Amino acid sequence: MTLFPDKKDCCACGSCEEACPKSAISMREDGHGFIYPIIDNQKCINCGLCQKVCAYQHIQETNEPKSVYAAVSRNKSQIKKSASGGIFAALATFVLNRGGVVYGSSMERNGNKFIIRHRGITSMEELPLLQGSKYVQSEIGNCYKEIRSHLVNGKIVLFSGVPCQCAGLKGYLKTGYANLILIDIICHGVPNQQFFNDYVNYSFPKLKDISGFVFRDKSKGWELSGRIDYGQNHHKSVIAGTSSYYTLFLDAQIYRKSCYSCKYASPQRPGDITIGDYWGIQKEHPELIAYHKLNIQNGVSCIITNTEKGDAIIAEACDLITLFPSTYSKVANRNGQLVHPSQEGRFRQQILDIYQTDNYSGVDKFYKKNYRLQRLIHSVFSILPYSVKSLLRQLKS
Incomplete structure (x- = not known):
């Protein structure tokens, strides 16, 4: 089996490793520290499932932007702990209050190194573990399998990650779930x-x-x-x-090779909702600043809904979020990765x-x-x- 013809064709989303029925695939570092899936040919049965679930190579996104907002959480303490306007925390609160499970990137110190990995939480007390940006590629581990189990058991699941991780989860699941909410983050690219x-x-x-x-x-x-x-x-x-x-x-200068040709750096996003910093809000919406509707010192997020489900979630969570209508082009003016991938340094x-x-x-x-x-x-x-x-x-x- 050949998983990818070139390093630019692998985003290390982990779907192939998670899907392999014989546990024949493991993620290993190359000489520069970037992880790639490696097949143990002694275990491989050539079933081809690893190739079928690879969304990055074989599945094309067709979503188009539906609604766009400048937004901030109504919870001021959440904003302080967040990178921008606290929208991830607000949507996580929405899901946790309904007995759901929230997955996102966490960071912990182990000996003399930090480990950045995705994990699931079920309580508000755990939410700070997932808040804040991490400019490093996170490990997925066995999250996809856990998520499928939760979904089958009827749990609401929110998964937040960079676009290729959201697409990787969709490829692994192979079918849509009404109780799954996908949030992709505007991503420049990932170091290791x-x-x-x-x-x-x-x-x-x-x-x-x-x-x-x-x-x-x-x-x-x-x-x-x-x-x-x-x-x-x-x-x-x-x-x-x-x-x-x-x-x-x-x-x-230090992203993995696939980041420079990322197909998700476009209006066709894998998430139900896209979130990120609303850089340039002062120029794009000076009226919000002039009339003190937004305090930019605390940070402002952008929200882009990509599916009807995304629209519905934002409408249901509106008591947790303050929304101001905007446009995709305004958000993209200072978030170039909504239009094209980062250019290799x-x-x-x-x-x-x-x-x-x-x-x-x-x-x-x-x-x-x-x-x-x-x-x-x-x-x-x-x-x-x-x-x-x-x-x-x-x-x-």
Whole structure:
């Protein structure tokens, strides 16, 4: 059996591994840390099921955008813990209040590394585990099998992930379920966990007892900055523009190969609902800011419904969400991945080769040499008040 002709044809959604009746497929890291399915030919019976469930290669999405909104959760505490407007948390609350199960990406520290994996929760107390962005590809594990069991038993299930993971779940299930809600997240592309952990361990060698990493810390407002937690309730800010990991992520230098030709970076989305940051809301809807209908410092989300089910869910959950009508084109103006995939960074292969031979120390040296001016600009920008930063962004746009 051949699972994929080229690395660009595999998104590592895990559907083939989950579907294999003989457990002949396992996900393994290549030399750059990206995971790919490998077949154990001693176990394989050539049934072809792994190919049939591969949505990325064999299933074309036909959904079209139905309704588009700028949106925020009505729960202020949820907004503070979320990357933008707290819409995932609001929709998760909607499902949990109905006795359902919510699946999303979680991150935990195990020894000297972070493990990012999908997991299911059944209570509001567990919701913080799934909140917040993780700019790393998560492990699916056996989530698809768990979800099918819940669906067959009549449970409402909400699954949130990057588009290829949502499509992977659909391919694995092979049939639609009325009690399944799919939320795909606007995705730039995904680095791998090995690369991220090597970044943390190399960049923060003096921090003892690292316990957490927050990719989007909103303590200083809605912007792209992180925070690393360590010791007894100690924190260290991570400025995106002076961090090698954030910079290479934003420059599309470190995604897996499939991200640069992602077919889900288009209006044809696999989720019932698409959510993300509503970047550029100040320019696209100045009236909402002028009349104080939105507080952009707290973050604003966009919602795109792609199916009738998605429309129905948003209508039912409207008591948890404040909605403002918008358009797909307005959201896409600053979310290019709604129209086309990220363009591969010109240094990508060079960076990955350096990483393979010289570990993360080589990557960091490359970054410091090639991004000197950017590091200086962002160092100065980071100490400005949020109001000044916001004004400068508006002038730039």
